[in-house]
Amino acid sequence: MWTSEEWVAYFEHNATNLMPIPWGAGAGATREELAEIIESLRAWQLGETSDGTRLTRAAERHAAQTYDPAYVEAIKRFIAEEQRHGEMLGRFLDLAGVPRKGRDWGDSIFRLFRHLRLRMEVWTTVVVMVEVHAMLYYAAVRRATGSAVLRRICHQILRDEVPHLRFQCERLAIIHRNRGRALRALTMGVQRVLFAGVTVAIWAGHRRALRAGGLTFRRFWGGAWAQMGKAWRAMDPRGYTWPTGRAN
Template identity: 40%
Template sequence: MNSKEWIAHFRQNATEYRVDWSLEPNITEEQINSIIYSLQAWQLGETSDGSNLLRAATKYAHSINDPDYIEAVKLFIKEEQKHGNNLGLYIDAIGEKRIRQDWGDSLFRKIRSFNTSMELWTLTVIVVESTAQIFYQSLKDATNCALLKQICTDILIDEAYHITFQMERISTIVEGKTDFGKQWRKCFYKLFFFSTTLVVWFAHKKLFKAGGNCFKSYWKKMSLKYAKTLGKLAVAGNQMPVAGGVTQIVVLRSETVASNRP
């Protein structure tokens, strides 16, 4: 898909309301204790203003003469902020407090402040979104709360597109590199992906376990995520085959919604 098509997708998705806020949160104190730290931390992480990413995207868009990409990234950021808002409303609803600082979020924000490379931004988002898919599925499975399940389902639907959006971009970036450039990226991408995978596990293993994932199952799922994203890019040694056009995205939307119903 080109940038104009992604703009159309994000705008259409913004009109979809998948969370019934009239529902009362049905969750026990024990369940809250098992998820609250990670819920608060990820809610904080989803509230970034995206200014550093937008700065890198603007510079990149001008370099490739694609001004529409800037608007697509703005809408992507807005969708991420929607996730943070919804998670925040849920935290409020269960009588807990939103946090303003978390070591993982602080570290990530510090690293982002120095990053002006669109390639590194795209790589980082792909890895974070991949772990987010396992995280939000675990959060969804950790309780019987219908409201929380709807919030997680909404996020999971969005995240599937976010990974496609970013994979298309990194495929384009890598396509123009030399064979040597592609080879060292293959090693670096894999190292970065699985290093981040480990950090996320140790930071949020309580939540993952509450959602039915031991380390072995978490690692297996993340390995599959890698194989379907950066691993496919590395194996191809060139541009990753991705869905293109409005027809494909509409089909993907219906399939994703069906597979993520609570």
């Protein structure tokens, strides 16, 4: 498990080691490809563009409670990476001559849910679930297009999402560290119900693009649960050695 200082260092390094995007090639997607994926991309791009204000406030409260001031900076760097994803997708939409979306029902629901309780556990749990599905989503979009620009964007985002999931799962392991067996079991049960709902919602909103990338609902459902199983193992505090007195 990395400390918050180590995560800050990682995000700083990653920001200067990005894959080159061949923007000069133009959108490079056929009309048929765009017809299958573009509305989904518009909605997903919107979801990547949060200003992070509420999350930063939640991180500040959590950092104060856990005596981990560097966590706030780590969260700010994480937010910056998500915003970079949104800007890359937005720039592709611009190249394709497609307007960016200002509002989407799915994005509105997820934002509302995250803001119901200003606690890191609630926010982080939802983010892990969305990012698990993002791994499947961007892989599907990459398969669905011949655009060199969009394929490289998806590759970069997928490369970023792997450490994002580790970062968030490690934080949940810290949060769950001192919970008893019964409360951990209850937490897991609630998360499973929530995850099933998120999976169905994402399929409902993005099934056309997912199908274009070769995913049936059965494959999407199975892939999502397999990925989330890895995340649950990564957020299980029993999988870590905890030095005495370590708070962060």
